[in-house]
Each structure stands twice: as C-alpha cells, then as structure tokens.
Amino acid sequence: MAAASNRAARLTKLVSDLKKRYKPTAPPQRALFETILFATLLENSPPDVADKVFSEIESSYYDWNEVRVSSRSELAEHMKVLSDPNGSADRLKRTVQSIFETFYKFDLEELKKQNLGQAVKTLEGFDGVTPFVVSYATQNGLSGHAIACNGGVLIAMQVMEIITEAEAKKGIVPGLERAIPKSKGVEAMLVLHEMGVEVGRNPYGAAAKKLLTELDPSCKDRLPKRPKPPEPAPAEEAPAAKAPVTDKKGPKESDDKKAPPKKAATPAVDSKAKATPTKPAAPAKKAPDKAPEKKPAAKAPAKKVETKKPAPKKAAQAAKKPASKKPAAASSTAKKKPATKASAKPAAKKAADKKPAKRKPK
Known part of the structure; x- marks a missing residue:
C-alpha cells in the first residue's frame, strides 16, 4: 500500500513538472472511427504533425475503403514526417481492415451506446491497435478515463523507477488513472505525450538524458545505455573458425608429400604381381596335355x-x-x-x- 501511495505521489509530481515545460493544445474532436485511426498516427509522434498527416490522408484518398486496399509502402509515403512512418502505416492499414471485416462499414458510433467496459473490449479486439490506441480512443472517443502512454513515456517512467521493466513491456502504468483525476486526464495525457516523444526520439541522446536528469536527478545511474551489439562479433568469428579448416588442408598436403617415400614398399607389390602370372602358366601346360587326349577321338x-x-x-x-x-x-x-x-x-x-x-x- 505504501508503494502504491508513493507511486501516486511521484506520478502527480511528474505531471505537475511537465505542465511547466509543455503547453500543448488539445486535438480536435472526431468521430470514434476517425479517433481510432488518428491514434495510430499520433503514437510516438507530435500531435500537430500527426494531425497534418491525418488531414493529408483524408484529402489524398477518395474514402477509407481506398485506404484499406492501399499498400503499406504507399501509405508510408504520406507519413514521412512522423517518427515511425512504416509502423504508423502498418497500424493504420491493419486497423481499417479489421474494423471493416468486423462491421462491414466505417462507422463505430453505435459503440458509444454500449457499456464502457464492453466497448473497450471491442476496441481491444481490433487487429493493429495498441494499448496506446485503446486508451486514447477511450478518453477522446468514449468519454472514459484513460491516459495513453507511448513508448517514450514508458522508458522515462522505468528510468525513474515509477514502473517496473515487466510493466513497461506490457505498456501499462498501474495507478495512473487513480493518481490523476478525470478532469485533468486530457491535460496530463498531452504533457506526458510530449515528454515521451522527446525521449523516444533518441533515448540515448544528450537531449533525452538532460530531460530525465532534470525531472529526476537520482536517475543518473539508470539512464538508458546503448546496448552493445554482441551479434556482429560471432558473425566475424565465424570466418575465423573456417580458417583452421583451410590450415588442416595444409597438413594433408604435407602428408601427401610424405607419401612418396612410402612407395618404397611397392616393390613387394610388384613381386606379387610377377608371381601372379606364373600361376596361369601352370594351367597353360595342362592345356597341351589334354590336347593329345582329343587326338584319338580324331x-x-x-x-x-x-x-x-x-x-x-x-x-x-x-x-x-x-x-x-x-x-x-x-x-x-x-x-x-x-x-x-x-x-x-x-x-x-x-x-x-x-x-x-x-x-x-x-
């Protein structure tokens, strides 16, 4: 219980510190279907950039069905300004395809009439949606209380020891909605998102390290460290391991060179070869002996x-x-x-x- 209360206090302090740094603007209100698709673009990218890309896609395609049948590479061409164009294009295409296969239309307003828990389960069942997309759609499309956290937010909270590594892998921040009231949920989500975009852009860069140490000076020893690439080392050692194989061929060649002295024993083989013709000579003599026996028959x-x-x-x-x-x-x-x-x-x-x-x- 003490750990939970400590986490809530640290979350509240973090949000208040971020409000002093960032002054984001709330995104425009959209229908539930468009809100879900916008969230696939917003994850890991600034809100204003994601909003421009979303508007470009709406104007570039006739309808959402044309987006559904478009290739990922084609969609990614419109998303080059995002932090992750390929990932955003993949999430968008999979989500549109899954919603169409479920409802055979591009309208989800009927989910607002359902119980919030049931509607959230429906959102979680769509292919391509992430915990960030579900939380954002719950807050901005279903009027629920959920605060979306992108990858950079999870990294920052893990470095500050607000969440564990296992919780970061699941993409959740337990107790966040309890620590932040619903009335302040949208603002908290926006400032946390800004921090996450800055950290997620390059967790190992100087800007991210400076931001994290300013928010929590005690995290100097826990800052993200660029992982050492151990895989290339074995790949380079592999050819080195093959080199001894070539060396082994060298000794074999030396053995072959030593082989000629062994041919001294070959005279014995030649003597045997000479002995073998004497054996057929015996039957050759017997042949004339049998010949006279045939003459009386003549x-x-x-x-x-x-x-x-x-x-x-x-x-x-x-x-x-x-x-x-x-x-x-x-x-x-x-x-x-x-x-x-x-x-x-x-x-x-x-x-x-x-x-x-x-x-x-x-």
Whole structure:
C-alpha cells in the first residue's frame, strides 16, 4: 500500500513538472472511427504533425475503403514526417481492415451506446491497435478515463523507477488513472505525450538524458545505455573458425608429400604381381596335355574307312567270331565294353589279311 501511495505521489509530481515545460493544445474532436485511426498516427509522434498527416490522408484518398486496399509502402509515403512512418502505416492499414471485416462499414458510433467496459473490449479486439490506441480512443472517443502512454513515456517512467521493466513491456502504468483525476486526464495525457516523444526520439541522446536528469536527478545511474551489439562479433568469428579448416588442408598436403617415400614398399607389390602370372602358366601346360587326349577321338573316322564295302560274307564271319567272345564280356563288368571295341579292330584286320589269302588259289 505504501508503494502504491508513493507511486501516486511521484506520478502527480511528474505531471505537475511537465505542465511547466509543455503547453500543448488539445486535438480536435472526431468521430470514434476517425479517433481510432488518428491514434495510430499520433503514437510516438507530435500531435500537430500527426494531425497534418491525418488531414493529408483524408484529402489524398477518395474514402477509407481506398485506404484499406492501399499498400503499406504507399501509405508510408504520406507519413514521412512522423517518427515511425512504416509502423504508423502498418497500424493504420491493419486497423481499417479489421474494423471493416468486423462491421462491414466505417462507422463505430453505435459503440458509444454500449457499456464502457464492453466497448473497450471491442476496441481491444481490433487487429493493429495498441494499448496506446485503446486508451486514447477511450478518453477522446468514449468519454472514459484513460491516459495513453507511448513508448517514450514508458522508458522515462522505468528510468525513474515509477514502473517496473515487466510493466513497461506490457505498456501499462498501474495507478495512473487513480493518481490523476478525470478532469485533468486530457491535460496530463498531452504533457506526458510530449515528454515521451522527446525521449523516444533518441533515448540515448544528450537531449533525452538532460530531460530525465532534470525531472529526476537520482536517475543518473539508470539512464538508458546503448546496448552493445554482441551479434556482429560471432558473425566475424565465424570466418575465423573456417580458417583452421583451410590450415588442416595444409597438413594433408604435407602428408601427401610424405607419401612418396612410402612407395618404397611397392616393390613387394610388384613381386606379387610377377608371381601372379606364373600361376596361369601352370594351367597353360595342362592345356597341351589334354590336347593329345582329343587326338584319338580324331582317329574315329578311321574306323569308318575300315568299314568299306567288302564282301558281306566276310563281315558276317568276322561278326561271328566276336559273338563267341561276348559271353566272356558279359561275365565281366560294364567297364570292359571298350575292350570289345578294341578287339573288334584286330578282328577286322584279320579279315582284311585273309582276303588276299583266298585270292592265291585262283
């Protein structure tokens, strides 16, 4: 409870100090739909600059439907004077598209008839809206009590230790609406916004540091510090890591150079290579041994020559002689059959010898 009361007191003091510095003017009143779109441009930019850009967009396009179908880059061309042209163009296009897809029209006046809490939930459901847009539309479009805080306001309050880092990431300042009454809400929002624009333009610059130390002298040690870029360092070390790989190739080349001495062992391989041809030489000698075995087979046709057409009677006589020998062959094994062929040859020769013997008596 003491921390909450301390926060409220510090918020009240901060707003009163800012009123002495800035004398902003209230923005013109617009319909709820236009108020939401204006808030997408106002975030992080001065109110007078955002108002000029909004008027230029209204005059440059036929209607909001043409804005809806336009590209982000085209919209950003009209927003170059804003602090964040690309971000503002993205928020504007997404918000217009989301509202059209929800209501199929560009008029949200009916939300004013609803309960404030229900209307705020509807605003939070639109794509592209930020906590800043919701708070600004609640205050200026729905007549609610909400104070919008841009990114620079959150940075300043975190440096002053009014809010925590977690609260800054969520984009909220708890207790702000309780510390500032509704009657002074619009003025408080405007002076806080001016501070946020100046700090958010360059949190690490001399102007921002001077402003923060003047508002809170105790924050000298908590001023925003430009983060050191650690990512580029590993990127540069990556090629250095590849360098050893190239060095490893060097040793490999040296090993290759040492390889020639190892070739001294190659004579053993050559001796083996010489030994291998001797093995096929052995089968080469066996080939001629088998060749003579085939020659007797070539003599087979000689048998046909012997079987010339002699006198049939003599052939019959020669056939009768081996017939008497066949019983003996039958008693022997089947392997002796070639012997019968051998015996047939001398029988044929005897028959040939006997022929001239018969012719002598004539």
